[in-house]
Amino acid sequence: MAKKSIRSSFDFYQNNTNIKWIVLAVSVVISISSIYYTNILVNQLKVREKQQVELYAKALQYILSETANDNIIFVSEEIIQKNISIPIIWVTKDGTYEYRNIKIEESWSDRHKKEVLEKELAEMKRLYDPIPMIYESEDGAVENLGNIYYKNSFLLSQLIAYPYIQLSVIAIFGFIAYLAFNYSRVAEQNRVWVGLAKETAHQLGTPLSSLMAWIEVLREDETLNKKGIVEELEKDIRKLTVVTERFSSIGSAPALKKENVVALIHNVINYLRPRVSSKIKIEVFTLSENITAEVHAPLFEWVIENVCKNAVDAIGTSGSIAIKILRGSDSKVFIDISDTGKGIPRSKLTQVFRPGFTTKKRGWGLGLTLAKRIIETYHDGRIFVKSSEENQGTTFRIALNTSP
Numbered sequence: 238m239a240k241k242s243i244r245s246s247f248d249f250y251q252n253n254t255n256i257k258w259i260v261l262a263v264s265v266v267i268s269i270s271s272i273y274y275t276n277i278l279v280n281q282l283k284v285r286e287k288q289q290v291e292l293y294a295k296a297l298q299y300i301l302s303e304t305a306n307d308n309i310i311f312v313s314e315e316i317i318q319k320n321i322s323i324p325i326i327w328v329t330k331d332g333t334y335e336y337r338n339i340k341i342e343e344s345w346s347d348r349h350k351k352e353v354l355e356k357e358l359a360e361m362k363r364l365y366d367p368i369p370m371i372y373e374s375e376d377g378a379v380e381n382l383g384n385i386y387y388k389n390s391f392l393l394s395q396l397i398a399y400p401y402i403q404l405s406v407i408a409i410f411g412f413i414a415y416l417a418f419n420y421s422r423v424a425e426q427n428r429v430w431v432g433l434a435k436e437t438a439h440q441l442g443t444p445l446s447s448l449m450a451w452i453e454v455l456r457e458d459e460t461l462n463k464k465g466i467v468e469e470l471e472k473d474i475r476k477l478t479v480v481t482e483r484f485s486s487i488g489s490a491p492a493l494k495k496e497n498v499v500a501l502i503h504n505v506i507n508y509l510r511p512r513v514s515s516k517i518k519i520e521v522f523t524l525s526e527n528i529t530a531e532v533h534a535p536l537f538e539w540v541i542e543n544v545c546k547n548a549v550d551a552i553g554t555s556g557s558i559a560i561k562i563l564r565g566s567d568s569k570v571f572i573d574i575s576d577t578g579k580g581i582p583r584s585k586l587t588q589v590f591r592p593g594f595t596t597k598k599r600g601w602g603l604g605l606t607l608a609k610r611i612i613e614t615y616h617d618g619r620i621f622v623k624s625s626e627e628n629q630g631t632t633f634r635i636a637l638n639t640s641p
């Protein structure tokens with residue numbers, strides 16, 4: 238019952254990827270609608286600005302065609318002077334430039350002024366068709382006075398850029414928040430790992446030291462000694478000591494030492510062999526009996542034990558496990574553990590190292606998580622599925638460093 242409820246909380250890891258997709262989809266929808274809505278506003282404002290420029294052009298034409306009167310003053314003050322936002326260049330028929338709302342300093346040289354105006358003009362030509370200035374005199378004669386070019390006001394340009402700036406700021410903020418959240422989550426996981434491991438080691442320590450004292454007492458009993466009982470008990474106590482050492486090491490940053498990995502692997506195999514079916518062959522292949530790497534022996538043995546136990550489970554009744562130890566280039570040692578078991582489906586390859594991922598009735602799905610943590614966090618090495626074929630077998634590779 239208890240196990241069931243813990244398991245369902247582990248399922249959260251599987252749902253987690255779904256939640257990520259939902260968050261991603263919602264953000265995309267929000268971004269697109271925000272850009273779409275601003276686009277509508279931009280288009281409305283564009284129409285209005287065009288009308289304004291047309292009105293401006295008409296006002297200019299009107300002024301040119303009238304002799305001075307009150308209307309002219311009104312038109313000049315209310316329409317022409319009040320356009321303070323839309324940049325305009327009027328290129329007259331004879332090629333001179335009249336301009337409004339373009340940043341040009343009086344102190345600039347004529348050449349520099351012209352350069353700036355020409356650059357602006359090129360941009361305007363690219364953006365909108367010009368408005369022709371046609372002057373019609375009272376006797377019906379038509380005279381072309383040039384063209385008025387214009388571009389978006391500063392307000393409109395800002396509105397066009399606004400959703401992108403806004404979304405970028407939100408995205409950067411979201412990214413930073415995600416990093417901070419992830420960091421605190423990892424820190425919290427680390428505290429749980431370390432705390433639980435230390436507590437376990439601590440709790441095992443007390444009965445273990447008393448068991449060691451008891452065994453000295455039992456050793457003095459001739460009959461027990463003869464039956465080999467003391468020896469068997471001693472073996473179990475030694476294993477318990479190893480387990481305690483593993484837990485206490487994972488609870489502290491363990492110091493790495495140059496160790497002969499071939500010998501360590503033989504230790505594990507010798508421990509496992511009598512405990513697995515005789516139909517499962519376990520073999521070690523290596524070119525040298527002395528290959529060293531920087532490891533913490535109790536934790537490294539734990540990893541090999543976990544990976545080999547998984548291989549045994551994958552094989553089922555009969556098959557073989559091959560452990561190849563090789564020296565790689567650039568100061569690496571590779572340990573390939575291959576089995577002839579049921580294999581890992583391609584879709585599950587990335588999941589096997591996740592906490593809680595198991596396909597076994599009695600599994601906890603922590604073995605490979607622990608192995609990854611030990612190899613990658615404590616040994617600065619790598620562990621990964623090198624290859625796997627359904628119903629053919631799987632090879633796990635562990636890469637270790639030969640020097641610190």
Ligand SMILES: Nc1ncnc2c1ncn2[C@@H]1O[C@H](COP(=O)(O)OP(=O)(O)O)[C@@H](O)[C@H]1O
Binds near residue numbers: 578579580631
């Ligand atoms: N050698 C292997 N062959 C096939 N599947 C494997 C192998 N090693 C691990 N797996 C898969 O990865 C899962 C997780 O392994 P592990 O983290 O050790 O947890 P557990 O052994 O408790 O299930 C296993 O349940 C199994 O489905």
Ligand SMILES: [Mg+2]
Binds near residue numbers: 543546547603604605
């Ligand atoms: Mg396992």
